[in-house]
Amino acid sequence: MKSNQTIIRKIHMEQLHFITKLLDIKDPNIQILDIINKDTHKEIIAKLDYDAPSCPECGNQLKKYDFQKPSKIPYLETTGMPTRILLRKRRFKCYHCSKMMVAETSIVKKNHQIPRIINQKIAQKLIEKISMTDIAQQLSISTSTAIRKLNDFHFKHDFSCLPEIMSWDEYAFTKGKMSFIAQDFNNLNIITVLEGRTQAIIRNHFLRYDRVVRCRVKIITMDMFSPYYDLARQLRFQISRLRLKQSPRLFHSRMLKSFLIAFTLCNILAVL
Incomplete structure (x- = not known):
């Protein structure tokens, strides 16, 4: 007769198996060990393990070595709480050529965390x-x-048309580097994403449009970022309206301000 402890362990393993299916984790080599409910999020403790493969360098059989430190993998929310998987991956070692190898899984690309x-x-x-x-x-x-x-x-640029109202904005692509994005103001369709926000980069991109196409643009909305403003003045954009908005982020220690400038273009890129 099975002991109560054995029955409890079996039920616990079945529950973890159902959780694996619920999370849509299809890799059979991932085993969920536990779930920890934190105040702000849930942590799923799991391990990735399978039989040792052959060495990719010398062809000899690898041996199971140890486990890596847990990889913190963000996952979809469960029960309304942010969730992440703490996945310990098996490491393999070749005792012939000293090659080390880490177990791979289909849920995340090699050397990736997302x-x-x-x-x-x-x-x-x-x-x-x-x-x-x-x-x-x-x-x-x-x-x-x-x-x-x-x-x-991969944006397939259509240099045959531009919207009447266009939005220019920037975002932090990497630390210390800003990039440029342009989109249709009305339907939010992305027109282009440029790896940089300098006047030269923006100017050179829009020079690829025919003058007739550029002249279709009537209004450009943008933040008051000096290169944009200087470029607009350089291109003789006619400022029709300047509006100052107060940021809703009231929890910051100081009030943040954003500027919205609407430029009415009599003849966009008229100097070109």
């Missing part, structure tokens, strides 16, 4: 009217992660 299911969710939200900051907050990732996913898309 799982495929999160990347799919980012791509899903990018086509919605949601800001990068909101996407990052909803998925418990950094804003730069959402932006990198955006840059994975």
